[in-house]
Amino acid sequence: MRTLCYIGLVGLFAVQAHAQGRVTATTSTLRAAANEVFYIIIEASGGDIQDPDMEPVTAAGIHLDTPSVRSQTSIQMINGQTSTTQSRNWRYPASASREGSVTIPRISVMIDGQEYFTQPIALEITRALDLGAQAPGNTREVTTDDLAFVRMNTDKATLYQGEALTLTMQIYWMDGNVAVEGAPPFPETEGFYPGPEWRNNRTEYVDDRLYQVTEFIRILYPALSGDLTIGEWTWQGAVRWYDQRGRMKRTGRAFRAESIPVTVLPLPEQPANFSGAVGNFQIKAALAGTQLIQGTPVRLTVTLSGQGNPNTLGAPVLPELPWAHVSEPETTVQQHENSPEVVKEFGYLITPLETGENRIPPLNYVYFSPLTKQYETAQTQEFAVSVGGAEGAGSLVAVGGSATDQRNRIEVFDDGILPIITDPGILTHVSRDPGARPSPAAYVSPILPLAVFVCLTLLLRWRGRLASDRGYARRFFAAKRFEKTISDTQGTPDPVETLGRALRQYIADIFNINDAGLTSSDVETVLNKHGIDSDTTALAVRVLRACERAKYAGRASAAEEVHALHAATCNTVERLQATLREKRP
Structure with missing residues (x-):
């Protein structure tokens, strides 16, 4: 009996050891800088494997992004019996903002209806980055905030209505093997008319460190007087660099520059001939x-x-x-x-x-x-x-005599000389056939030059309006610009973002507003303001919000999702066109 108890205990310990061996957790590093991205790798094997419960990890102050998942299935046959084993691997991008010692708690995974746990992992979160020889002089520590940052400024804080304002947005990143990820959007500039924009690249020393600087410059013209605001410049990006051993590191960054208040003065009383x-x-x-x-x-x-x-x-x-x-x-x-x-x-x-x-x-x-x-x-x-005077534009001279009675005659000088006809009535009388009718060309020919002149005048005026009336030109080319943008959807790395941009651009062109920073809420306000029906407005807002959700989902959209959004975007534009045609007087 005692021997049987020993055998049972040994078997129980063996089962527990096997259970703990079926789920493991590791990290790509045990030491990381604040906000630096590292990876939590979870591996599990068994029959029916569920996703790990990561709530204790986020509760510990660790931020997680969407993981990459790999699965593998193996089948074995021993003595006529078949056994199936599944292996799954999760790779979670993670980061911690709090400095000091951080412990990743044990993580639960359900396998074949039974709960298994990983072992806790201790991490050291530091302020300084491991840049090796890239740290300037190796005398000062470098943080993630030092790797890259943004600035935004204007050339003036007070100006007159219609006066040019230069807005400069700058991205700084440390010179060397450092790169910034993400496409920064322009800040919201409500109340300003957008002008030309361009981009500069240069270098600059900040706190004795050399930085590469990319400048985005845009000219703005205030359309209203009063207190206006250039919205904060904020966008989600990332920074990459290489440590001392040549390993690539990456950290997510939320870049942000404060909003800028601008005071716009009204113009003095305008003279009558003001341009x-x-x-x-x-x-x-x-x-x-x-x-x-x-x-x-x-x-x-x-x-x-x-x-x-x-x-x-x-x-x-x-x-x-x-x-x-x-x-x-x-x-x-x-x-x-x-x-x-x-x-x-x-x-x-x-x-x-x-x-x-x-x-x-x-x-x-x-x-x-x-x-x-x-x-x-x-x-x-x-x-x-x-x-x-124009050449040949002198007085007309009559040929055939000066007397009135002689101008109505036909004179024949000899048999070899044809007569000179001075009376146009004779030509009319001779050529007229009582039974003949004028040809259609006889009716059309006097009108044709006038019609050509009218058409040419209308064409020139239309082209002049396209050149001078920006709102009319944007409305005229809105549909063509929309079709061109969505035609490039399949060739872009982010087709959903392209669809949302195409719809925002179309609405901005139709109503002659700035599309930079235009959100789904802004679109809803604009459509309601211009009397678009509630169903069409709701459809446009739903499409834009779906595009916004897909943008921040952290994963690539499936082909079916892209196809559905493409159809919904085109349907929205068609309904807007129909509504605008009905409202047109």
């Missing part, structure tokens, strides 16, 4: 020639250059020219690269109607200068022109 331009401008005019011909157009080019919003630079008003006809201006805009400088040209066709000596008076262009805090007038030069 709407705010900034500092120069104006010049060039005439293609001063020796003109009656009826032949000549081009007058007026050029505005300076720093300001090109969309508020209205066309200069030409003085009345009683001796000529002046066309509507053709507009071209040239934005200097990596600069707020802009050049806007207006081309006028002047057609002289009368001969003689004439002049084109100077053009006055009134704008508001933030430097002088008053309205200024830029002026062009005066042009003296001489208009001559």
Whole structure:
């Protein structure tokens, strides 16, 4: 009996040892810096294996991301009996923000209906990073905050409505084998009209450390007066670097720069001839020639250059020219690269109607200068022109005699000379057949030049509106831009983000608003404001929120999810188009 008890105890210990051996937990390191990403690896084997219970780990102050999972199944046959064993491996990205000793508690895994536990693991969380020789002089410790950080600033805190504001966003990362992950979005700039933007790369020393700096620069124009705010610049990214032994390390980072308050002053009382331009401008005019011909157009080019919003630079008003006809201006805009400088040209066709000596008076262009805090007038030069008659445009001379009775006759000089007909009525009488009808071309030919002229005029006006009216141009090209964006969905690394961006851009183009930082809540407000029906609004909001959830899910979206979101996005745009057509007068 005693022997049987010993055998039973030995068997029980053997079962327990086997049970603990079926679940193990390890970490990629036992020493990590605060917020540095390390990995918790859990391995289990058995029949029916459930996912591990990680709640005790998060309760211990350890942040976990979505794990990668691997499974393997082995089948054995011994003495005619088949046994199946499953092995599963979970690899959790983890990080801890609290410095000091941290213990990963034992982790529970259910196998074949029985609960098994891993062993606790002790970690040391330090402030300094293991950069080896990369640490400057090896005299100062480097933290994750030192690896990379962001800054944001503006060139002024107080400005006038319509005045250019330069917003600079900077990403600093330590020179060497350090890289920043993530695509930073632009901060919210409600109340500002977006202008040109560009990017610079340079280096800078901060606290005796050399940093690579990427600058995102955007020009903004305040559309309203009062107290405005440039929203905080925040985005979720990561930093990678290599330790002393050449192993790659990675830590997740939430980058954040504080919001910037801006005071916008209203413009003083505007003069009657104010052009709407705010900034500092120069104006010049060039005439293609001063020796003109009656009826032949000549081009007058007026050029505005300076720093300001090109969309508020209205066309200069030409003085009345009683001796000529002046066309509507053709507009071209040239934005200097990596600069707020802009050049806007207006081309006028002047057609002289009368001969003689004439002049084109100077053009006055009134704008508001933030430097002088008053309205200024830029002026062009005066042009003296001489208009001559067109070649062959003298008095008409009758042929066939001067007497009235002789103009209505046909004279025959001899048999070899054809008669000269001076009476047009004779031609009409001779050529007219009482039974003949005019051909359709006879009716159409007088109208055709007029129709061509009207069509060309309408085309030029339409093109001019596309160039000068940004809101109209954005609405006109909104559908084409949307189709182009979603056509590239399959070729992008994040198709769901592309779908959300396409829908936001379409809505922003239709209502002529800024799409930077546009959220699903903002879209709901905009659609309600413009009277879009509740069903269409709810559909657009659901699609955008689904895209936002997928973006922060920490995993790639399945093909079925992408296909469903693609169909929902296209359906939303079609319903918006139908609603807008119904609302159109």
